[in-house]
Amino acid sequence: MSSLTRDDVAHLAMLARIDLDDAELDRMVGELDVILGAVAKVQQAPIDGVAPMSHPLPLTNVTRPDVLRAGLTPAEALSGAPEVHEQRFSVPRILTED
Amino acid sequence: MTTTSTSTDEVMDYDEAIARFDPVMGLEVHVELNTATKMFCGCATAFGAPPNSQVCPVCLGLPGALPVVNATAVESAIRIGLALHCEIAPWCRFARKNYFYPDMPKNFQTSQYDEPISFDGWLDVEVEDGAGGTEIFRVEIERAHMEEDTGKSLHIGGATGRIQGADYSLVDYNRAGIPLIEIVTKPIAGAGERAPEVARAYVSALRDLMRALDVSDVKMEQGSMRCDANVSLRVRAGDGPTSAAQLDVPLGTRTETKNVNSLRSVERAVRYEIARHAAVLAGGGSILQETRHWHEDTGVTTSGREKSDAEDYRYFPEPDLVPVAPSRERVEALRQTLPEPPAERRRRLQTDWGYSDLEMRDVVNAGALELIEQTVALGASAQAARKWWLGEPSRRANGAAQDLVAYAAQLGFAPADVAALEGMVVAGRLNDSMARQVLDGVLDGEGHPVQVADARGLELVQDDAALEAAVEQVIAANPDVADKIRGGKAQAAGALIGQVMKATKGQADAGKARELILAKLQ
């Protein structure tokens, strides 16, 4: 059972795009340690050779026909946007190309 | 960070690079499917619609919205897999690829991870064998999986309209959620100096295949087919790129060049990266594993983002979707719908059309196969169709750095136009040089062939009386030449024909003029 360092939590916060302040980071290191200690119990369960279950239903092949369905108007689509220009979502400058 | 597209990177002479290093490539091609609706919602997929007009809660990633898989997209994915000689998974799932990016509405891409719908296939591509013929190079396919496209950003402000230096960006989500098939090759080794050519031929062959399957528009210039090229170099070993000793050398560090959006660029970008890697390695440096961006205008790549720990996509099975489990019966039924493989089709057409290997290769390289096929179907002879398409239209497409098909489509220049042009030649209305003038006019946007011929007053003189009068006039004016012909020197007729053509302002049928002259003087 590995425990998380402050740097680990800072890295996770970066991955999750949450700008945690120092106090939050400190508090979370302790809290996560307790929680991880508790949830690590799953590793003690008799799970050898057990198939993982990602979903409660044994459904397969749920699809829809390739048929157009009315969507939103541009005004509806943009209705919640913090900022709009030229019928587009205006976002701050993007640092790196995807 | 590099801020302009004029790279200061050192590059090694290509031949020297190949002499010292062995290139290995990996190609990732994204193909947008031509389904009517998106991968997970019923929004339209039309190109060029007003921004944010083809969106709904699902593809906008609004809170609460849920995806439902497009049945036709799955069918296309299976057909693509089969055409690439892949195995089709009896059971597979979608997975979430988690990373933040403003053009990705949910900040995860619904994709496939360790359970792709098809895997382990191959595609044979044709490359020149250096002796005027072609040779087959087999590219092995790792996987072809389903995923969704992202939105599109416009970068505003800054000098170049590029991402660097922009003040802000404007996002249009019309493209978000369009079905994509990502086709990933296994490492392509053994191509040696022909690596760039193989890369191009592979993408070209994929494009042909997608067209034949009718699953995508495969318009590279519109982004419905996009290529990312991974390149690495390793030191040379053994006695050639396919030698066992060479193939045993571990792979070098790779770079992934994105935004390679034409066949020509694929070849150029791979070639550039080989030369750049070689310079770095030869200088004692090491290659940084990173994303590179290809700049069509300057012909170089620039550094993008470094691949690092920061890139942890935290894949997990998409809980909002259920597994895709195509039955064997369904897969076999779809196998029956596969078209003739493009390479086989080419061989059949070459035989039908009676082209030499060289002629066929030129046609394929020019991307004129479908155009010629359609032109022949409209009544033109195969030789004439080839002559016209590989003439002025190809020259102009090359000049514009465009694919012939794209160039013609953009111009509205269709196989029917070529058939009409050739029809006028066969009917005797135009001679060859007049037909070329008409073609120029059509390509200049003056109208359809008949309109251009009418407007330019181009028409062979069909009036025998007028031609005869011109012939008699020329004979009378050139008694010396006439005597020579009477004396048996038929080749002297050429001088008279020239004058007849001059007198008729080029609209006479030269063959007919010759017949008349000889008939009168022999």
Added chain:
Amino acid sequence: MNSDLTRATATELAEALANKTVSSVEVTQAHLHRIAAVDEQVHAYLHVDAEGALAAARSVDDRRAAGEQLPTLAGVPIAVKDVLATRGMPTTCGSRTLQGWVPPYDATVVARLRAEGLPLLGKTNMDEFAMGSSTEHSAYGPTRNPWDLERIPGGSGGGSSAAVASFQAPLAIGTDTGGSIRQPAAVTGSVGTKPTYGGVSRYGLVALASSLDQAGPCARTVLDTALLHAVMAGHDPMDSTSIDAPVPPVVEAARAGQVRGMKVGVVRELGGAGYQPGVRARFDEAVQLLVQAGAEVLEVSCPSFDYALAAYYLILPSEASSNLAKFDAMRYGLRVAPGGVDDPSAEQVMAASREAGFGPEVKRRIILGTYALSSGYYDAYYGSAQKVRTLIAQDFERAFEQVDVLVSPTAPTTAFRFGDKLDDPMAMYLNDIATIPANLAGVPGMSLPSGLADEDGLPAGIQILAPAMRDERLYSVGAALERALVDRWGGLLLDRVPQLDGTAVKGA
């Protein structure tokens, strides 16, 4: 029927509406008055839509006057948990990040309520993004338990349970990811069902954990709960995980309330140490009542349930960390510029906005889920949790080979005081210990009141669990038990809840 329309059950209201002895406008208005009178104390609602509710009520009244045959619950007003998208009405999920967000579409459940003519009174309070068991994690302040305003109403759906328990709505919609319908029902003396996973559409339900979330009915009686269940449930082509099969006959089962000959299993692992004595005493009595009603009771063991909490607190944060990534300030929601940065990038604005827009519990779970999914840890955490999930499903399968339903206390304790567990996440998580297994396996569960605990006089709940797609069994057993308890109590448990009306209680 009670002369106070807000005291009537939904069943009574539906009959009176059908008989035209009362109009939907009167019923709706009565509830709006009640909200105006007591919600300042309870804070069950985040948004009240008086105008929209009355317009819907008028429309139902007009249609009925015109002789139209209307669905059973037409005209009966309802409250909706603020986690379901409502066109034209704010949907905040109890989060600052969605303050003022008005969806341009309706959740399928909401669309069905509108189609069946239920006036929507408003949106109810909840723990932020449904993470919590007390509503203390709502960005808009907690909801108070009508039994004791110093105590929690349960969570995450404390707003919905408190609304029905304080007569501010006869019916409410809840959602249940690990107990968020059942635990609030237990601590407020009301009834709530988590249907079989896939029984009710999730389209428009802002996802917490996609493979666990399920919307369901909240009410004051088992039959009312069944009537609402029948309206909500059914196949939805917009939700890939929706079950394409007829809705189980829940209303018929609730009306019959028959347990004679049924086998009821008491889960050994749910109810021992850690359960408050008064909660256990009421549970044991309830089990005896089932025996008296003709059920056969036996003890059943589900050994893997001991690992359920651990598996749940890996699976939920993992899915949540991905589901909540969309709240990035680019397309909707709170956008905040980072302090001290000139010309911030999109990336910086995202991180600053998520920092400002999410509360501590949400951040905690996102970070935990990010960790559980990250490369190198996936197999140890998320992967192992999914295997435990299989074991739990197998435990249920084996149990349901022996019995028709399983029972346990719904929650280990009665309502606790505000702040008691706020700083101890693990203590808070333990509230869900008995409800979580059903979500992991996808089986349906119901909570109904079992009585008041002796030590604190607060409501306790009994949980009934049934096999997937056999939701009607919950109602057979629930209705039979409710009948026996009501006979014993001489009325519903909620008849004994403090009145809250009058200025005397105000500000208590």
